[in-house]
Structure formats: C-alpha cells, structure tokens
Amino acid sequence: MKNRKTPQDIPETKPVKLKPLFGVKPGVYLSVIYGLALLMLLFFLLIFPGLKKNGARVEFDTQPMGAAIFVDQRYVGSSPTEVFIEKGTHDIRVEKEAFRTLETDLRVPGRIVGSLIFPKRLEKKYELELHGLAEYLQSQYLRISDWALVGDFYDRYRYPELMRRSLEALEGFEAAEDSDLYYFLYMLTNNISEAELLADFNRALELALGREYEPNATEASDMAEHIATLLNESSSSTNFNRDLYMLTWSLLFEEDPADTELYDRLQQRIDTLDFRRYYNRDEVRSDELEVRGHRFVHVPAPSSAPVGNEDISIAEVSRVEELNTLPHMEKIGPFYLASTEVTRGQFSDFIRENPRWGPGNKKQLTDSGLVDEQYLDFMDQGNVETMLRGNNLPVSHVSWYAAQAYCRWLTEQLPLELRELYQVRLPSEAQWEFAARMNGETPLISADRGYNGAQAASSHREGALGLVDLQGNLWEWQHNWYFPTDLIDGAYGLADSPEKFDLEGREKALRGGSWVQNQDQVPVWQRAGHPPHWSSPFVGFRPALVPLESIEEQEG
Template identity: 25%
Template sequence: MKFYKKNKDLPKVDPVKIKPLFGMEPGKWLTIAYAIGLVLIIFFVAILPDIIDGQKRVTFTSTSGIVAVYVDDVYKGGTPFTTKIDSGKHQVSYRVNGFEIDNFTIKVGHPVFLNWLFPRTQKVSSNAALTAEAIESRTAQLLDDVNAYSAILEYDDVHRYPSLFSQYAASTGSACNADALKAAMQFVTTDAMCQDAKAALDTLGLSLAIPYASLNENSTIGTADEETPVVTAKSSKLRTDIMTVEGFAISEADFSNGREVTATYPSVMEAGKQVHTDSFNISAYCITEYQYAQFTAANPDWALANKDALIEAGLVDAYYLDGVTLSLTTATNKPIRNISWYAADAFCQWLSSVSGVTVYLPTEDQWIAASLTDTEGGFQKSLMPSTADGSPAAMLGSVWEMTGTRFIPLSRIATEDVSSVLDDYDVQTDMVVKGGSYVSDMKSIDRYSVGVVSRSLCSDFMGFRIAWN
C-alpha cells in the first residue's frame, strides 16, 4: 500500500507582473486607460447623440390665439406647440389663414450634454396683433367652424368641442366683428357651445343674445295659424326661346311658417314665426329631366361627362345624375333627381340669362305660401306628379324640393335676420328642403316640416322647382 503526504508541496510559479507601457508603470497607465474609457463612455452616451441629432426643442406661442408658424417657409404647427428645430439661424413667420402678422429671425442653440435625456427647450413667442385682413379671415373661419360644429349635438372623447368662441375672442379682442358674432350665436346648438359663447362674450365685454340660452324643455315656443290662411294662385308662364315653364302667380300672404313646439333643439327648427311674402311666380311642377337636359346641352360643364371635375370642385357628389337618362328628343314630366343645390342654382342662373327674368329657387316662406294654395293638401305617393289643377302640383311627396333658404339652426327663435352677414362671408351653410318624397311617411311630413341638405348632396329623392318675380 502506498501512502501520500497530506501537505504536498505545490510547484513554484512566477508571479504575474503587468509590464510597463511606453515607459510608464502599470499603476499610471492603467489609471490613464480607465480615465480615457470613462471619457469615451460619457462622450458616446451623453454627447455624441446630441451632436448627431443637431436639433433643439423649441416652443412657439402667440398672444393672438392659434396662429400658424412657418420656419424657413415650412409649416411647423399651430400655436401653442413644441417641435424640434435644427440649430442655427432661422426665419420665423406667424400667419393667420395665409396673412402674415409677424416675421423675425431666431437663433436655435445646440445643447450637447444629455439633451436627449434631459431636453432643454427654447421658447419663441409673438405678441403681434392680428392685421385687419387676418381679423376678417379669422371671422370667416369662426362662421365656417360654428356652421360645421352646430351639426354635432353630443361630444365625447372622439368628438371634442374646440372652444371656437373663446379662441376667436382671444385672438381678435376689441377688434372682433360684433355682427358676425351675432350670426354665430344662431349656430349654438349644445350646452358646450353655449358655455363657450358666454365665456367669450364676458372676455370681450359684449352683451349679445344667445338664442340657445333661452331654451327650456318645460316650455313651448312658436306660433301656429288658427285657420289656414287664404292664398290664391293664378296660372302664369315663363316663356323663353328654348322652353316654356308652366307656373302660378301666388298672391301676397301673411301666415305662420311653422307651429308651436317644445323649446328644445332641434324641435325649434320648426317653430312658427309670423311672416309676409310678396306676390311671386312659381313653377307648376318640379324641373323635369327634359328641361335639365336642355340646360346641360347649353352648359357642358354641368354635363355627366364632366362629373369628375364637378366632384373635384365640390359642386356635386359621386351620385350626380346617377340613374338619370337625359334626352333632348323625349319630353317627360319626371322630375330631375340626383342633382345638387349648386346644380339647381346654376340652372336658375342659366334660365335667367335666356329669359331675361330673374329666376331663383323659392325661399322656404315662398314655398309654404305656394303650398297653402292647395286646399286639399294632397300627398304624392309616386315620383310622377299629378296634374297641376289650380295650384302647384305635388308639393308634398314626389321629391324633396330645394329652396334658396339657408339652414340657420336657431333662426326661428332669433330676433335678427343674419343671412346678409353669412352672405358677406360666403358661408356655405346647409340648405332647407321641403315637402318630403314619395317614400316619406305622409303622416310625419307636412308643409311645415324642415329638411336639411348639404349643397353638394345629390339624392334620388330630391329635386327642385323654380320661382320668378
């Protein structure tokens, strides 16, 4: 048996020694190496990213509310906002709907230490007031915006109300257009808009009526005629070298254009007001496919072949003349359909030029006056109209009929007519249509029912008749 010693001697090993480098002892050159490594880490982590990025966060603000900011003629956003801008000198332009209100040069710094982690922000502000042109543009924008937002009756996380009145008050101040504000108040249709309008008026120190604020679901509003007013109709004609339009001369009349309704929106759209209409003429029937064919033949821009251009111009939609066959050889009493309000208005302008008589779409009140001549109150349950016997045919049923009346949501309970203000700013409001169509429920449609359509809408259930003085 072989025995080993418990404490066996280990082999001798030479100690490890770090050699000198460039004549420096290890303790010295290792310290330098660690320092260089630390510097490189700091450089690559804290400095190099900002050198490569070459930008700085810049916050743009304006005392004139939401203003478009252009940097070197490139749009960056609407105040207030923050974005990254390249370091160096830049030309900044503040604009409102294309009108410049301020222009200056800024120098953007270039922070290079941990700016990516702790970003430094440079502030740029403009105290410039709006120019007269910018105020007019902002006023037009307010009217366009309230017209659009009045159609939204509930707001949520998707549809948010943007405080249109307060923004206008903040940007225009004492230079605001009070008449335009009066018009805008008639488009207030929700509590959110109403509170915003009140806040804006407080800011401006103005006292203007807000029709919506007077609504109360526990009360009624509007007047109705106790008896059907007597309105007479006599046969008349509009003669041209191209066509003859059968019509009726409608006597002047005084009547209510609606009924008594609950004082809530949208019920007040049909609230009755006492109105007066002077005598006028109205076509016995809606304009027919044959008559519209004569219009498109004389005006190729409105022909079906030019549909794409009309759509691009926003004058019609994709259903323009859809399913309608226009013929110059076959006369028909079938109402023209799938044409827009713009197309109907263009037809009236053309007929005015060839007849020498001012032709137009009847107003809502004129349409009601003409309907009052039909004492039997018939409802046309087919597209083809009945015979015009003593009064205009098929005013209820057949097709919804376009009018020349703007749809202003609270106009029926407002004390002022603001149509001229909207005309001045060319606000493209929706338009009122009357009478229902042959597919409507005849129990829910009468002469006081109010329909609303956009000006470019084309519908298989909508046409028009004309009026002239």
C-alpha cells in the same frame, strides 16, 4: 442530525493579486481605466448629444393661436408648438386661414456641451396680419356649423371651444370692431344645438362683455338681456328672440327656467298667430306667366305671414330640434312659383346651352365642390339625349349650386319687361311653406301610397293655386341656409344678406319630402338640410319668380 462543519473543515482562501501590466502597477492602471470610463461617460452625456444634434428647441407661438408652422417647407405643428431645429438659418412659414401668410428667416443657435441636460431653447412669437375680418369670421363660422350639425358629441370627438377662441384670436386687431363681433355672436345663436356649444357661446359672450356667468338657467335671463343690448349697440337690424334663447338654455342644460313666466309668454306669442286669417283661399286669383316651358302661378302672399307647426304647444317641447318648427312670422310678399318641379327635359335644355354643367364636366365640377359623384347619375353614359327618354320626370341628382345656375340661366330667358321686375331664384322656406299651405292638400307621391320612384310632373291633381307635388315626389332645394337653432334670431336661415356681412352655413334647406317617406312623416312645416354640393337621387328643385323690389326689401 446533520453534521456541522468546523472552522477546520473550511479550506483556506488565498487573496487574488493583480499583476503589473507592462511594468505599471495595478493601482495605477486601474485608476487610469476608471478615469477613462468616467471621461467616456461624461463625453456621451455632455458632449456627444450636442455633436450629434447641434441646435435648439424652438417654441413657436402666434397671435392668433392655431397657425400652421412650416420649417424648411416641412410642417412641424400648429401653434403653440415646440420642435427641435438644427443649428443654422432656416426658412419659416406661418399660415392660418383668413390671415396673411408670414415668411421669414430664423437663425437657430446651437450648444455642444450639456445640450442633453440643458438644451438650448429659443422662443419665437409671430403676430399674423388679418387678411379680412369677413373672411376670418366666415372660416370660423363654417367650422362651428360643422360641429353644430353633428348632433350628439362623444368623448373621442371633444368640441374645441371654437366660439371663444374665435373672439380671443381677434383681441388687439383694430380691424375687428366691437359691433362686428357682436353681430358675429348674434349669428352664432343659430348653432347652439348642444350643451357644449351653448357653454362655448356663453364663454364667448363673457369675453365680449368682460364678465363671468355661472352656467345655469338662473343666469340665462341676464345673458339674454346683455345679448339684446350688444345687438342694439351694433346698430344691426336683428330680431333676437330672447325667450327662445332662454328656453334653449333650459333644454340643453336640463334645468327648469328661472323665469316662471317664460312658457306662458312663448305660448301667448303662438296663440296670437291666426293661421286661418292669413291662408284665405278666396284671395287666389288666376294669374300665370310662361317662361321657357315653365308655368309660373301667382302666390298671393302678404308682406308677412305665420309659418311653422301651428299645432305644437310649448309645454310639449322637450328637445332643441323641436324649437326649429315653432310657429312664427316670416317676411314673404307676393311672388310666382313654378307649377311643377324642373323636369329632365327642361334641365337638358339648360345643359345644352351651358355645357359646363353637363355630365362630361362632372370631374371639374366635383373638384370645385359644386357637385358630388352622384351628379346626374341617372343618365346613361353621360348622354344628354337620354334625359329626353323621361323628359317629364322631375330632375334629381342635382346640387343646390346646379339648381342656382339653372335659375340664373332662366332669369336670362325672361323677356326684358319681366327681367326689369323679377328674378328667377329658388324659393325661401317661408315662400315655399306659404305656397304649400295656400295650395291645400293633394294626394302625395309617397311610400305608403305604393310609389317606388319619382313620378312625372303634371301627372297629378293640382291644388288651389295650380301647383303640383309640392309635398312628396322629391325634396326641393330652398334658397336659404339651414341651421340647427334658426329661430333664436327669429327667422328661417337668417337674412340673405345681413347688414354687416353674409356668413354662409354648411347646409341648404330642403322642403316637401320625397317618394320614400310616408305622408305623415313630412308635414308642410317639416324642415331638413343638405350640404349644397350633394346631388341626391331624392332631391330636385322648383324655381320661383320673385319681384326685385321684394328681394331688396328682404335683403337690404
């Protein structure tokens, strides 16, 4: 058992007593010390922060939102944003694409006492002046097109509701007429390739209509009717496909369409398209034009004809991507098409007369966004003469812009009597597809037939029209833009020059496939797209000779 201590065993404690300091009693100088400590605490809490950072927290807001804010030439954020600015007068600059840059002075007050707890705050809201409606809508359209072409979205790349915000930003601007915004909405139907984009489109439509919709297929029919009504009010020559819009909604939201007759109507529309009647090779005639080494053959297209995958059934469609190849009618009209793809030798003639597009100017062309680093990469040290070693090979590594420049140059080479009637340009997808169908099947230059590179032009059998290698060899640039959900507006790539304004996309259409694909991978209706500055080794081009009257009818 342990011994327990008794009170007698615990030593007596003696109290500690502070001695006077310089004759000052402890009670006095301790009070002084505590007081000084409290004063120091209050100083560093209430005064020192204001002395160190004397200024205010400024909250910037703009109409529209998303403008870049610069303070004394330093970027501080995108509106709405809050930033601390020191006391004094500062230069403020506000920038947003398609809006006039705003420059002004801002006098910022300060606060010394209590700034840490009760900081000085200042709110500044700036209304930007719209530089031009078309410029603004174009900038927003390109941003939306970028997202539409991405494909599947992920959490780390959350879509920022650009369609709704685009319309919100225009509220209160007199320059933005309702009819313009309705047409913008119509153009956006080409980009609803994902559920997030469709939901954003619906919210933008809600904003335009001033009402709300439930995000389900039951509401799709009602919304489609309102879109058609809005387009009629805008007095624009549109061809909105109400049923295809509803089917897109159903596929993206993975819901059965509320309209039980939707599939039947779409299938009936397909069944009425008689491809055999339009592609009658008995009407082929021997009519050719020679222009600067090109043999242009006549393509007897009617004013309109069916294009697309004639073998598809609406019941088989399970993905939005498949809607882009549905059979439909396109405006075409007779035209001429080059019998072969443009060769290296022909392109070298163009470069000699237009050195701006030569390999020696690649850096400037790249910096201007007209080509990429692969432009004319097949050439040896940039020497034009090396092109002639394979002068009959189709030219590749050329951008859409370079192909367009070649067509403009070739237009200038036309005899005067032809220049008054025709323009050289890249064919539209509809023109290309009609020509390919009329030309008939020919042996393809493709991977499954043992080819490991592009082959010389005119080295293969011609088709019924006299055209060579429309399919296989190289993909071919097309005139029109490529969008993920083109056909909701009823045509490939929209009209070239819509009634109100022309909105450019991010990709130009391609047709035909190349030698790296197998024959069954690139049927005549297969579509693809590339950014127009890309200069791919698998892409070339073939010019068309199109009547000016036809261009005016289709673009006017």
